[in-house]
Amino acid sequence: MRIAYVINSVEGGGASQPVPAITRILREAGAEVRVFALTPRDRRGLPAMVDAGLDPLVREGGLTDHLAAAHWLQRSITDWGATHIWTSLSRATILGLILGPRLGLPVISWQHAAYLKPWNRRLMRLLQKRAMLWIGDSRLVTTLTAQRLAVPQDRLVCWPIFAADAALPQAHAWQPGTPLRIGSLGRLHPVKGYDVLIAALARLRAKGFAPPVPFDIRIAGDGAERTRLEELGRQAGLDNLHFTGFEPAPHQFLSTLHLYLQPSRSEGFCIAAHEALTAGLPVIASAVGELPYSIRQQVTGLTVPAADIDALADALARLLSAPKRLAQMGQAARADMLERFSWDRFAATGTAIMERIRQASA
Numbered sequence: 001m002r003i004a005y006v007i008n009s010v011e012g013g014g015a016s017q018p019v020p021a022i023t024r025i026l027r028e029a030g031a032e033v034r035v036f037a038l039t040p041r042d043r044r045g046l047p048a049m050v051d052a053g054l055d056p057l058v059r060e061g062g063l064t065d066h067l068a069a070a071h072w073l074q075r076s077i078t079d080w081g082a083t084h085i086w087t088s089l090s091r092a093t094i095l096g097l098i099l100g101p102r103l104g105l106p107v108i109s110w111q112h113a114a115y116l117k118p119w120n121r122r123l124m125r126l127l128q129k130r131a132m133l134w135i136g137d138s139r140l141v142t143t144l145t146a147q148r149l150a151v152p153q154d155r156l157v158c159w160p161i162f163a164a165d166a167a168l169p170q171a172h173a174w175q176p177g178t179p180l181r182i183g184s185l186g187r188l189h190p191v192k193g194y195d196v197l198i199a200a201l202a203r204l205r206a207k208g209f210a211p212p213v214p215f216d217i218r219i220a221g222d223g224a225e226r227t228r229l230e231e232l233g234r235q236a237g238l239d240n241l242h243f244t245g246f247e248p249a250p251h252q253f254l255s256t257l258h259l260y261l262q263p264s265r266s267e268g269f270c271i272a273a274h275e276a277l278t279a280g281l282p283v284i285a286s287a288v289g290e291l292p293y294s295i296r297q298q299v300t301g302l303t304v305p306a307a308d309i310d311a312l313a314d315a316l317a318r319l320l321s322a323p324k325r326l327a328q329m330g331q332a333a334r335a336d337m338l339e340r341f342s343w344d345r346f347a348a349t350g351t352a353i354m355e356r357i358r359q360a361s362a
Contacts, residue, residue: 001031001358004082004105006073006092010037010058012044012246017271018161019045019088020052025350026086029358036076038069038092042222044246063091070095074103084108084357090120097127106132106361111145112161112268114289115191125149132360135353137161138269138290157353160290161269163346164278164337169255171280173327180215180323183257185250185272186264188223188243193263193286193307195225195232200263200312202236207313211320216240217261220247254279258326259319264288265306277301278337282329284315294340300333 003026007019023033035049035056049056057080059072073095077085082103087096088110100107109131116124128134128149134156136142142158145151174180186192201217217240219229226243233241247253250272254260260276260283267273267289274294276283283301285291295301302319304311319326 001361002081002083003031003033003086004077004080004084005033005035005054006077006085006087006096007035007037008089008091009039009041010035010043010046010049010056011041017045017048018163020048020054021163021346022161022350023052023054025347026354028347029351029354031084031354033086034080034082036073038073038095039063066091066095070099074099077105078103084361086110088112090116090124094120094123094127097124097130101130106357108133108135108357110135110137111141111149112137114140114144114268115266116148121148131155133157133353133357135159139293140289141268157349157356159349159353160341160346162271162274162341163343164274164341165343166338168275168278169251170334171255171257171330173330174213174258174323176213178213180211180213180259180320180326181257182215182217182259182261183253184217184219184221184261184263185247185253185276186219186221186262188219188221188225188229190225191265192221193265194219194229196265196307196309196312197261197263198229198232198236198238198241199309200316201238201241203309203313204317205237209317209320211317213320213323214240215320216242218242218244218253220244220250220253222246251275251279254281257281258323258330259284262286262291263312267291274337274341277333278341280327280330280334282319282326282333284312284319286312294337296332296336300329300336 035054037058085096085100086108087093093109134151136145136158260281262273262285264286269290286306287303292303302315
């Protein structure tokens with residue numbers, strides 16, 4: 001098997017981050033794998049793919065030149081001699097579903113997003129029968145794939161996209177007499193809900209909430225929302241809120257924190273929050289995507305309704321008022337992640353999927 005792993009881009013984070021781990025399983029099952037990216041974007045995901053020996057082929061094109069992208073992809077995977085197409089995210093999936101039958105190649109399609117643009121949703125539903133197999137990266141996304149794309153259960157499996165790494169640097173317990181360090185990793189985009197976080201912090205201040213220890217919040221990530229979010233923070237008088245830009249060492253960043261926040265309006269699996277749990281951090285998160293399944297309420301963190309300012313403010317007040325609890329919750333979170341998302345479980349699921357594809361292709 002020669003699997004053309006087609007992705008939207010080689011930008012950092014999101015669906016590109018787990019590509020080396022996923023393709024490791026495919027290769028250990030006997031397949032040759034090469035990554036084909038439709039556009040470069042920020043290229044921050046590229047070094048890890050190169051280090052994994054995936055020899056990525058990146059098209060120097062844009063985000064909307066779909067016909068040119070289709071011609072490039074058809075030519076590239078044909079020249080490479082692909083026997084299967086494996087796609088990730090909407091644009092790559094739609095092109096893969098169009099080209100696969102034309103080239104006589106089976107298509108396997110990942111689904112990562114809890115939200116699909118209406119046009120993409122209609123088009124993928126129209127094309128869904130062209131895929132040999134659909135894979136949801138979480139329980140929620142697997143369920144949504146069945147509902148919104150009408151994929152039958154016999155062509156749908158769930159492969160959680162995350163394998164907890166025991167070697168991840170661990171966070172250190174908060175020490176009395178020192179400030180609490182709180183953080184988040186994510187694009188500065190409305191879907192991440194950082195405006196909701198700012199509103200919740202402002203509401204706590206307006207209510208006169210006085211935490212027992214000082215705290216600061218660092219949000220690591222780039223995006224078009226940065227100027228607006230910084231202005232919202234200034235208007236709210238939040239001098240302890242800092243936007244620190246792209247974080248080249250996210251695991252090290254997590255190890256410096258005592259509490260992690262994920263106030264998103266929508267998520268699929270949300271790898272960043274799961275890595276925070278694995279680093280030994282309690283997490284306050286919106287109850288979206290996989291997060292309400294992965295965070296054990298009051299044990300490893302708290303979940304609140306998405307975009308609910310009062311609920312988020314109350315959750316923050318609860319944990320900020322009990323800083324000595326955070327390390328205990330974080331250790332419970334780490335143990336939970338290492339058990340539920342072990343590499344052995346991740347590998348076993350991927351290997352079973354590969355065997356299923358091999359038998360269907362015989």
